Amino acid sequence: MYKVRQIRDITILSMFLTANILAGGKNLAPAPSPVIPVPVEIDPIPIYIGLGAVATFINRDPCPCNPDGDDLEDTRYGMVARIGWDFNQYVGIEARALKTFGDDAFSETKHYGLYLKPQYHFADQTNVYGLLGYGRTEVDYTNGVLSSHNTSNGFSYGVGFEYDLSSDESEGDYHRAFDGQGDQEKGWGLWIDFQHLLSNDGPMHTDNNIVTAGVTYDF
Secondary structure, eight states, rough: HHHHHHHHHHHHHHHHHHHHHTTTTTHHSSSOOOOOOOOOEOOOOOOEEEEEEEEEEEEOOTTTTSSOOOOOEEEEEEEEEEEEESSSSSSEEEEEEEEEESOOOEEEEEEEEEEEEEEEEEETTTEEEEEEEEEEEEEEEEOSSSSEEEEEEEEEEEEEEEOOOOOOOOOOOEEEETTTSOOOSSSEEEEEEEEEEEEEEEETOOOEEEEEEEEEEEE
């Protein structure tokens, strides 16, 4: 009788312990492994566009009829547009076009060109670059009585600076290592540069240099 009672007590105790373990089993189960998010890959289009203002500074030899006269100088203002493609963090290509506007008191300039753009970013938001390429420059002169047209095709060069205004708040990884550095991050930016357009030979020798500045958008 004693043994039967002992077996019964052991059975009851076992059932009680089993019920408690089952009831609190969720506390005894192993902790789930943390979920590690996979970073989103950001693959922007390496194209940028820009629109800005231009100032042209023209210096022309005096008329051959008055070789001892002073050089003719003029400053004009207008608009410039550009579009470019970044091959990598060091080299891009850029096309640009510009035109000045005024009352035709002396000279007006039009220019179209395609340029290799060596560049280097020395901070996360700044980029310096050069322009080396081929362009066509047209300068129309008028003094109220006489007018002339000067066209030159050839080598053109320049140097400039870009500043990135955008703020990269994404948690992704750029597909290309250089994206997100300098002015090669999606968003708005500013630029300013100096460029030499025209320097022709002959009796009507003309130098045409410009300064451009404006706003860019990187896609």
